[in-house]
Amino acid sequence: MDDAVYRAPPTDGLLIAPLDEFTAVYHRASGITHLLTEPAPQILAVLCEGGLSLDALLDRLGQDYDLSDGTREALAARLDELVEAGLVEAA
Structure with a gap:
């Protein structure tokens, strides 16, 4: 998917909380909480x-x-x- 465009939900669709070396991301649409480590939170933010x-x-x-x-x-x-994980979609 070299020409794919990657998108994440708008920040109002996520609750993000840093937890030491992890970042907890609650995805409102799915009701799932994900624990991410670098660089995933930075990628998601962009x-x-x-x-x-x-x-x-x-x-x-x-x-x-x-x-x-x-x-x-x-x-x-x-x-x-x-x-x-369902946090980003590729189109």
Whole structure:
């Protein structure tokens, strides 16, 4: 899905609470609470602002974080996990 656009629900569809090294995310639509670790909460926060392709998301995250080689594949894997959890959709 190289040309997919990834979207997260608007922040009013989520309740987010930091818990030490975890972030609890309650997804109102499903009624499920997820425990996330970095970088998933940061990815989710960016995607709550609007839909982005994998490359656009990588560029956006690169503005705030020092990203190294191999990051595109790792980001794709994290996105797949968020899609499987139902927190992000790919269109």
